[in-house]
Amino acid sequence: MKLVITSIPWTDTESPLLAPALLKGQCVAKGIDTTAIDLNQEVIHFVKNNFSTRYNEIQSAVIQNHRDSNPNEIRSIIEFMAKRLSEYNPTHIALSLLTYGSQYICEWLCFYYKLHYPNVKIIIGGPGVFNTFGIEHGYADRLLEQKQIDYFVKGDGDELLSQIVSQENIDLPGVNRIDWQQPKTLNDQPYPMYDEYKWELYGNPSLGIVGSRGCVRKCSFCDVHEHWKKFQWRTGEDLFAELIYQNKNTGVRRFKFQDSLINGNQNEFMKLMRLLSDHNLKNPDNTIQWSSFFIFRPKKQMHDDDWRLISHSAVWLTVGVESLVDHVRMHMRKKFTNDDLDYCLSKCQQYGISVVMMLIVGYVTDSEDTHQETMQWFEKNKQYANNPIQHISFGGGLGILPGTELYRRQEELGIILNDVNFDNHWQSKDGKNTHKVRMRWMKEQREAAVKAGFNEQSLIGSHLLMEMKMK
Amino acid sequence: MTALSLTLYSNNFNGSMSASFFTAQKMLQKTTVLKHGDHIFDFDIDLPCTLNVLVNGKDNSKDTVVDDKGNILEDKFIRIDKICLDNKPLNDNALPKFCKLVTNDSKTIVSNYIGFNGMVSLDLNYSDSLVAHISIQKLLG
Numbered sequence: 001m002k003l004v005i006t007s008i009p010w011t012d013t014e015s016p017l018l019a020p021a022l023l024k025g026q027c028v029a030k031g032i033d034t035t036a037i038d039l040n041q042e043v044i045h046f047v048k049n050n051f052s053t054r055y056n057e058i059q060s061a062v063i064q065n066h067r068d069s070n071p072n073e074i075r076s077i078i079e080f081m082a083k084r085l086s087e088y089n090p091t092h093i094a095l096s097l098l099t100y101g102s103q104y105i106c107e108w109l110c111f112y113y114k115l116h117y118p119n120v121k122i123i124i125g126g127p128g129v130f131n132t133f134g135i136e137h138g139y140a141d142r143l144l145e146q147k148q149i150d151y152f153v154k155g156d157g158d159e160l161l162s163q164i165v166s167q168e169n170i171d172l173p174g175v176n177r178i179d180w181q182q183p184k185t186l187n188d189q190p191y192p193m194y195d196e197y198k199w200e201l202y203g204n205p206s207l208g209i210v211g212s213r214g215c216v217r218k219c220s221f222c223d224v225h226e227h228w229k230k231f232q233w234r235t236g237e238d239l240f241a242e243l244i245y246q247n248k249n250t251g252v253r254r255f256k257f258q259d260s261l262i263n264g265n266q267n268e269f270m271k272l273m274r275l276l277s278d279h280n281l282k283n284p285d286n287t288i289q290w291s292s293f294f295i296f297r298p299k300k301q302m303h304d305d306d307w308r309l310i311s312h313s314a315v316w317l318t319v320g321v322e323s324l325v326d327h328v329r330m331h332m333r334k335k336f337t338n339d340d341l342d343y344c345l346s347k348c349q350q351y352g353i354s355v356v357m358m359l360i361v362g363y364v365t366d367s368e369d370t371h372q373e374t375m376q377w378f379e380k381n382k383q384y385a386n387n388p389i390q391h392i393s394f395g396g397g398l399g400i401l402p403g404t405e406l407y408r409r410q411e412e413l414g415i416i417l418n419d420v421n422f423d424n425h426w427q428s429k430d431g432k433n434t435h436k437v438r439m440r441w442m443k444e445q446r447e448a449a450v451k452a453g454f455n456e457q458s459l460i461g462s463h464l465l466m467e468m469k470m471k
Numbered sequence: 472m473t474a475l476s477l478t479l480y481s482n483n484f485n486g487s488m489s490a491s492f493f494t495a496q497k498m499l500q501k502t503t504v505l506k507h508g509d510h511i512f513d514f515d516i517d518l519p520c521t522l523n524v525l526v527n528g529k530d531n532s533k534d535t536v537v538d539d540k541g542n543i544l545e546d547k548f549i550r551i552d553k554i555c556l557d558n559k560p561l562n563d564n565a566l567p568k569f570c571k572l573v574t575n576d577s578k579t580i581v582s583n584y585i586g587f588n589g590m591v592s593l594d595l596n597y598s599d600s601l602v603a604h605i606s607i608q609k610l611l612g
Contacts, residue, residue, distance in 0.1 A: 071597075071605035078601065112601055115557050146559055 002033050003165050004090040006081075007040040008102040008109070008128075010062050016041065016199075018208030018258060019096040019126060021192035023161050029190040030162040035088050036193060039081050040098075041201045046080050063101040077105065078112050085113070092121045092165050094157075097128030103139055110148040123164055125153035130178075144176060155180030155227070156213070158189065186213060186234045191242050194250055206254035207246055209290075211239050211272075216264040217295065218405070219322075219333050221360065224260050226403035231264055236271025243288050244279070254315070257292035266297070270306060277312040291316035296336050299343040311351035316390070318356040319344075324377040325370045328363050333405075342381070348388035355388040356457075361445060362398045362438030364406060364413050364428070371441045375448035385453035392454050394446060397438040399424040472515045473600045475522065478553035483507035484536075484545045488528040488585070494520040504528065505549060518603065519596040526572075527588050535586065551583040554593070557600040561607055568610045569593060 005024055007017040017038050024036035043062070051058045051073065061069035062077060085093050093113065095106055110122055129140050129152055140152035153160050155174045163170055174180030192207075199205065214228030246252055263269040280287040294317040323329040326338050336344075348355050359374075400406050400415065400423045410417055414429040427434040446456050481487050487507060492500040492514065499514045502525070516522065526549055534547040551570050554561045561569065572580045574589035585591060597603035 065605075065608050065611060067609055069605075069609065071602045071609070074605055075599075075601055108601060108605060111557070111559050111604065115600070148559060 001092065001165060002088060002090045003027055003035070003092045003094060003161075004085050004088045005034065005036045005094040005096065005161075006085065007038050007096050007098065008106045009040045009043040010059055010101050010105070011040050011098050012044075012059075013040075014203035015206050015208070015256065016194060016197050016202055017096070017098060018192060018210070019098065019157075020094075021194045021197065022210070023094065023096070023157055024193045025190035026158045027162045027165065028193060030166070032162055032165055035090075035196055037084065038197050039084060042084065042198060043077060043081065045201050046077065050076070062105045064104050074105070074108065078109050081105075081109050082112050082116065086117065090120055092123060094123040094125065094161055097124060097126040099128045102126075102128040107139075107143065107148070110143060114148055121150040121165075122148070123151040123153060123161065124149050125157045125161075130154065151175055154178055156183055159183055182213065182228060182230055182232065186210065186232050187238045191245050194246075199250070204254075205250070205252050206256055207250070207252050208258045209239070209242060209246075209255045210234075210258050211262055211292075212259045212264050214264075215260040217261075217333060217335065219320075220405040220409075221322075221332060221363070221398060221400070223401045223403035233265040233268055236268045236273075236275060239268075239272050240275040240279075243276070247286065247288060253286060253288055255288065255290045257290060260293055261295045262290075262292035263294055263297075266301060270309065273306070273309040273313065277309045280312050287313070289313050289315045291318070293318045293320070295319065295334075296321065296341060296344040298336055298340045302344065302347070304347065307347035307351050307353070311353050314353050316354045316356065317348070318358065320358045322358065322360045323363060323366075323370075324359070324374045325366075328365050328370055331365045332360075332363065338377075345381075345384045345388060349384060353388055354390045356391050356393060357389050358393045358395065359445075360398050361394055361442040362433055364398070364415060364433065366433060366441070368432075371445070374441075374445055378445075378449045378452040378454060382452040382454070386455070389454060391457035392449050393457055394442055396424060397435065397442055398426075400426050473518050473603075474555070474557050475514045475516050475595075476553070476555040476558075477512045477514075477551065478555075479505060479510045479512070480550045480552050481505035481507060481510060482546060482548050482550070484547040485530075485534050486528065486547065488526050488547055488549050488588075490527075490549065491525045493523050493525075496520065502527075509552070516595070518599055522593040522595055524585075524591040524593070525589075526585050526591060529586070529588050531587065546586060549585040551585070551591075556595075556603055559600075559604060561604065562611065565607050565610045569607055 005020040007020055011017060017040050020036035020038060024034045027034040047055055047058045058073060060066060061074060097103060097106055106124065113120065113122060124140060143149045144152060151164050153174055160172060160174055163172060164175060212231065212233040214231040215224045216231050218225050243255060276288055290313055296319055321341060322332055322334055345355065400417060406413065406415065416427050416429060417423045418425050425435045449456055483506070487505050489502050489504045491502040492512060494516060496517060500512060529547050535543060536545040537543055551566065554566060567583045568581060570581065570583040570591055570593060572582065572585055572587065572589050572591045574580065574587040595603055597606055
């Protein structure tokens with residue numbers, strides 16, 4: 001048996017993608033001969049080298065069916081990917097789709113591979129398989145029905161992948177079905193193995209790391225807790241050991257936590273911060289730094305000394321503030337006030353910790369009054385522009401997802417939905433909160449933020465800027 | 472060689488239509504009357520090519536019944552339900568845009584619903600099945 005695991009393009013990053021390395025660690029520990037490569041980055045370079053002047057055009061053609069795309073160019077990319085995979089003579093290939101943007105090229109890679117290597121088993125997994133919002137599984141079912149793949153994996157493939165490869169005809173939760181089980185623990189797991197990645201390709205060799213699954217909050221608009229029923233975390237010691245291991249083995253000093261939030265378990269988080277602070281003070285030439293999604297907490301839960309410790313290793317915090325109006329944020333169940341927000345921002349400013357602030361425009365309890373209050377916040381708090389708030393990300397206005405509290409309480413909250421999958425065009429029954437109104441609020445809030453000196457950026461744009469800062 | 476599979480549905484009304492299948496290089500299936508129901512035809516073809524389906528056996532003066540509003544009540548027809556190239560179906564939504572019928576009186580109809588005698592052509596002038604799939608899906612782009 002020989003398993004080859006790869007990422008599937010397109011994720012616009014200069015960093016190694018975590019999933020293949022993570023899965024390799026798990027499979028090697030189970031005795032499976034495994035190779036992990038990052039075809040995402042290899043394809044990005046293939047396109048740069050072969051279609052340099054049309055990079056954006058080719059990227060777009062790889063991501064989706066495009067009337068103006070050249071099928072022979074797509075074919076050349078698929079051939080390149082298939083050739084790389086076949087170099088290892090695999091019996092199984094596992095394709096990791098990080099986003100929806102990987103589906104198109106993955107479908108044709110599977111087709112090509114099944115045609116030329118019909119005996120090789122193909123396994124697909126990752127959040128990109130299950131549409132943008134993780135609910136529907138039509139893509140995977142279709143490929144399975146067409147016999148273009150042999151298995152799809154829902155949820156954490158960490159344990160399942162090795163079982164698929166070593167057993168035939170398995171019937172497990174999460175394999176070719178949508179129901180799945182969380183692993184019992186995240187601690188004491190094998191570390192990701194990046195040894196076969198092409199390190200010379202990465203402009204930004206910062207590594208991903210998983211510190212937790214799920215979330216400690218149950219925000220009304222979010223469906224994370226539907227997928228990860230339990231919040232699971234790794235201990236500070238376990239995380240620190242992995243950071244040191246990867247630092248020694250790869251020389252990497254910058255890490256990106258892939259969690260919904262790094263500080264879900266405040267005790268373990270602060271343990272990690274103390275360990276990193278000690279390490280960084282003792283190793284000024286080899287400091288370890290990180291970026292992550294982060295939650296602001298009530299100020300009584302985060303003392304001045306905590307912020308000081310965080311600043312010894314944190315580069316960039318992405319914080320879902322979501323609303324700048326207290327009662328709106330409380331309805332969301334974010335559980336911190338504007339006083340807490342002010343405290344956290346002032347501490348980040350004091351200790352030089354950069355923040356990306358995410359906001360949701362047009363929440364179900366928003367109104368013209370809260371819209372005005374939001375715009376006033378920017379003016380009243382312009383001292384935080386650029387330090388610590390590097391960017392504000394407004395998203396695309398509130399969308400309502402299945403599996404969320406808002407979806408379940410739509411009748412009670414007076415929401416009219418138009419789409420059962422992801423509704424960006426919902427409206428309030430009184431007609432005062434509609435897509436059109438939300439777009440106006442967003443435009444005016446953006447203008448108010450920029451006028452007050454804040455930078456406005458999409459979340460993807462913020463991510464790319466964070467990558468630059470992580471270099 | 473490319474494996475081509477066609478799934479057709481034939482609707483019987485005053486009998487059925489017939490079809491024959493061929494490319495410029497070879498006859499794939501001689502004229503056969505398609506009895507009521509589903510029919511699957513499997514062929515090995517060489518790309519690039521155009522697959523031609525000659526359909527016959529319909530008298531439009533009596534084999535189609537419509538009501539006052541023009542709704543079809545009864546009809547003799549063939550419908551192309553599925554086309555697989557190398558075991559992968561063409562995109563369902565692309566299928567109607569991919570089937571071109573030139574009727575015996577030289578009208579061109581782009582649809583997978585074949586309700587007239589004439590020649591259906593499926594343009595497979597692509598270097599291989601991968602390029603064919605991607606190109607045909609572009610019809611939706």
